[in-house]
Amino acid sequence: MLVVYSDRHQLHDPRHDIQGGVPADMVERPERAERILNALQASDTFEVRAEIDHGLEPVVAVHAPGLIAFVREASDSAATGMELFPDTFLHPGVSAGMSLTAVEPTDLTGRLGFWCFDTGTPVRQGTYAAARAAVDVSLTAADLVFDGEKAVYGLCRPPGHHAARSVFGGFCYFNNAAIAAHYLAQRTGGKIAILDIDYHHGNGTQQVFYAREDVLYVSLHADPRRAYPYFSGHSDETGTGPGLGTTVNLPLPAGVSDVEYLNTLDLGLDALTRYAPSVTVVSLGMDTYVHDPLGDFALTTPVYAECARRIAAIASKLVVLQEGGYHLPDLGENVRQFLQGLSGD
Amino acid sequence: MLVVYSDRHQLHDPRHDIQGGVPADMVERPERAERILNALQASDTFEVRAEIDHGLEPVVAVHAPGLIAFVREASDSAATGMELFPDTFLHPGVSAGMSLTAVEPTDLTGRLGFWCFDTGTPVRQGTYAAARAAVDVSLTAADLVFDGEKAVYGLCRPPGHHAARSVFGGFCYFNNAAIAAHYLAQRTGGKIAILDIDYHHGNGTQQVFYAREDVLYVSLHADPRRAYPYFSGHSDETGTGPGLGTTVNLPLPAGVSDVEYLNTLDLGLDALTRYAPSVTVVSLGMDTYVHDPLGDFALTTPVYAECARRIAAIASKLVVLQEGGYHLPDLGENVRQFLQGLSGD
Numbered sequence: 001m002l003v004v005y006s007d008r009h010q011l012h013d014p015r016h017d018i019q020g021g022v023p024a025d026m027v028e029r030p031e032r033a034e035r036i037l038n039a040l041q042a043s044d045t046f047e048v049r050a051e052i053d054h055g056l057e058p059v060v061a062v063h064a065p066g067l068i069a070f071v072r073e074a075s076d077s078a079a080t081g082m083e084l085f086p087d088t089f090l091h092p093g094v095s096a097g098m099s100l101t102a103v104e105p106t107d108l109t110g111r112l113g114f115w116c117f118d119t120g121t122p123v124r125q126g127t128y129a130a131a132r133a134a135v136d137v138s139l140t141a142a143d144l145v146f147d148g149e150k151a152v153y154g155l156c157r158p159p160g161h162h163a164a165r166s167v168f169g170g171f172c173y174f175n176n177a178a179i180a181a182h183y184l185a186q187r188t189g190g191k192i193a194i195l196d197i198d199y200h201h202g203n204g205t206q207q208v209f210y211a212r213e214d215v216l217y218v219s220l221h222a223d224p225r226r227a228y229p230y231f232s233g234h235s236d237e238t239g240t241g242p243g244l245g246t247t248v249n250l251p252l253p254a255g256v257s258d259v260e261y262l263n264t265l266d267l268g269l270d271a272l273t274r275y276a277p278s279v280t281v282v283s284l285g286m287d288t289y290v291h292d293p294l295g296d297f298a299l300t301t302p303v304y305a306e307c308a309r310r311i312a313a314i315a316s317k318l319v320v321l322q323e324g325g326y327h328l329p330d331l332g333e334n335v336r337q338f339l340q341g342l343s344g345d
Numbered sequence: 346m347l348v349v350y351s352d353r354h355q356l357h358d359p360r361h362d363i364q365g366g367v368p369a370d371m372v373e374r375p376e377r378a379e380r381i382l383n384a385l386q387a388s389d390t391f392e393v394r395a396e397i398d399h400g401l402e403p404v405v406a407v408h409a410p411g412l413i414a415f416v417r418e419a420s421d422s423a424a425t426g427m428e429l430f431p432d433t434f435l436h437p438g439v440s441a442g443m444s445l446t447a448v449e450p451t452d453l454t455g456r457l458g459f460w461c462f463d464t465g466t467p468v469r470q471g472t473y474a475a476a477r478a479a480v481d482v483s484l485t486a487a488d489l490v491f492d493g494e495k496a497v498y499g500l501c502r503p504p505g506h507h508a509a510r511s512v513f514g515g516f517c518y519f520n521n522a523a524i525a526a527h528y529l530a531q532r533t534g535g536k537i538a539i540l541d542i543d544y545h546h547g548n549g550t551q552q553v554f555y556a557r558e559d560v561l562y563v564s565l566h567a568d569p570r571r572a573y574p575y576f577s578g579h580s581d582e583t584g585t586g587p588g589l590g591t592t593v594n595l596p597l598p599a600g601v602s603d604v605e606y607l608n609t610l611d612l613g614l615d616a617l618t619r620y621a622p623s624v625t626v627v628s629l630g631m632d633t634y635v636h637d638p639l640g641d642f643a644l645t646t647p648v649y650a651e652c653a654r655r656i657a658a659i660a661s662k663l664v665v666l667q668e669g670g671y672h673l674p675d676l677g678e679n680v681r682q683f684l685q686g687l688s689g690d
Contacts, residue, residue, distance in 0.1 A: 021430025093512025
């Protein structure tokens with residue numbers, strides 16, 4: 001299987017995030033991608049390719065120009081080692097009933113809270129370059145599938161599925177999966193599906209495609225009432241306008257077992273089968289793993305191969321993009337199991 | 346002059362806020378109110394009264410029941426010394442175009458980001474009790490003016506003007522000035538004005554009254570493009586519906602001098618004069634002072650007396666409520682100058 005990887009992810013090396021007001025060691029760090037790469041390189045099943053620069057156009061097709069400019073400018077302005085966090089956020093409660101168009105502040109802290117929704121997503125000097133490289137990884141993987149590969153893995157880092165059209169957060173800056181899905185929709189002229197099996201709801205991906213009928217979004221995730229990102233991912237969120245019915249949320253309780261997870265995956269795959277996409281983008285998160293520090297599911301390593309077999313059985317073309325997963329000791333092996341399950345190995 | 350004070354503000358004694366991701370010493374602390382009280386008690390011009398419990402009804406009239414319940418429950422749940430901060434915020438970018446009713450999470454961190462817009466406003470064990478007492482201070486001051494006093498000072502702490510109907514922040518939990526103004530509007534059946542001369546825009550107060558014609562909101566403040574709270578307070582925000590024209594924002598540049606400030610105050614007072622309220626509530630912030638650690642204006646102590654003289658010249662009934670002001674050495678004297686200026690002393 002082809003694997004697309006960029007070493008430019010190393011340019012984004014945050015040390016902290018802020019959890020409940022307390023600085024904590026950042027779990028979304030370069031070692032994640034290196035562990036996965038090493039696990040795949042240990043097997044001769046995988047061939048690693050570098051990313052190809054696709055320019056800004058596919059990013060602008062999904063994200064607000066102001067968001068892209070802000071991440072670039074904030075990265076450029078950060079001193080070496082400095083991590084920029086917002087502290088004051090554009091919150092709908094402040095403008096409720098006022099019908100105003102929000103004005104981007106000139107102050108850096110104000111701009112951070114205008115474009116970002118959490119304190120988990122610092123901007124550093126190399127953030128923009130790394131986030132752009134992750135987009136190119138996703139687009140390069142998409143090209144390879146468009147050109148005939150059955151399944152290609154893009155080792156994206158930073159991840160992407162929490163980035164919405166006009167706001168970033170959740171360790172994510174640009175939405176790799178959404179950008180690849182939109183790009184494939186344009187290239188193929190056909191329907192695209194995104195299957196999101198990260199522990200967390202892909203609130204950004206959902207927002208990007210909520211009103212579109214040409215991209216199906218199916219997500220299995222921790223119930224947002226108890227888990228990040230909290231404010232979307234409920235089962236009654238099903239799309240709007242022409243996109244009505246093309247969002248499928250399958251929230252899950254704490255402690256979900258392999259069997260329960262696979263049963264729910266089958267429901268998601270039924271929706272995929274009915275939609276009959278030309279290509280399926282998989283947002284692959286390994287934070288569903290029993291030992292993951294951010295999750296509360298009970299999935300074990302073998303379930304990833306079984307998930308992959310079931311996905312491969314119904315999807316003919318697959319672009320698999322890395323999202324979360326933070327238990328470093330088993331992260332590479334879990335990804336390898338998933339990818340080998342896709343190949344039927 | 347009568348001064349209403351509650352020692353219950355001491356129950357809210359936060360140690361930190363989070364500025365740009367970095368924990369910092371909290372400047373909104375009990376010593377602020379004690380400094381002011383001491384400065385006033387040193388003069389025999391002032392007579393201190395205790396607050397009277399007004400119950401929950403006036404608070405519910407302005408704030409969402411869920412917000413009130415959350416502050417109470419979070420305060421009750423906090424262990425001694427623990428400070429609760431949000432890290433993930435309800436941000437309009439995440440739900441843009443989705444037309445969803447936001448669902449309050451069950452998780453405490455999720456609830457914090459649902460009801461609060463910044464990392465400057467920790468909830469502690471005594472927060473709810475102190476915030477309720479500050480409301481009672483404002484309502485007791487309002488009663489005294491309703492009963493015939495020309496001007497009464499309510500030494501509110503925590504402050505209030507950043508708390509909107511459904512969200513708190515900016516060191517504020519319940520909006521003392523908005524609650525007093527609404528209460529006076531009900532009691533008098535007449536028009537009420539709020540003159541906000543804190544350094545920061547009173548985004549919460551504006552939101553509460555934006556669509557109402559019976560309460561005028563006039564604010565002088567740092568331009569939100571460069572200063573907290575960043576996302577409202579522009580001069581083109583003038584109200585909506587029946588409230589069109591009853592919001593007057595006068596944003597100011599950095600380094601504003603006494604003369605420039607007084608000239609702008611005159612513009613605000615012109616609006617007040619045209620509106621002809623039965624009572625004016627003053628949101629009094631001393632963070633406009635040249636040495637204030639949060640501000641960038643250049644106002645000096647004598648300007649506060651002059652501001653007060655000009656306000657008293659056009660307003661017959663005044664409820665003056667403390668908002669910000671963080672330069673402790675001169676805080677009490679600045680407030681005393683203002684209040685003595687009101688009395689014509």
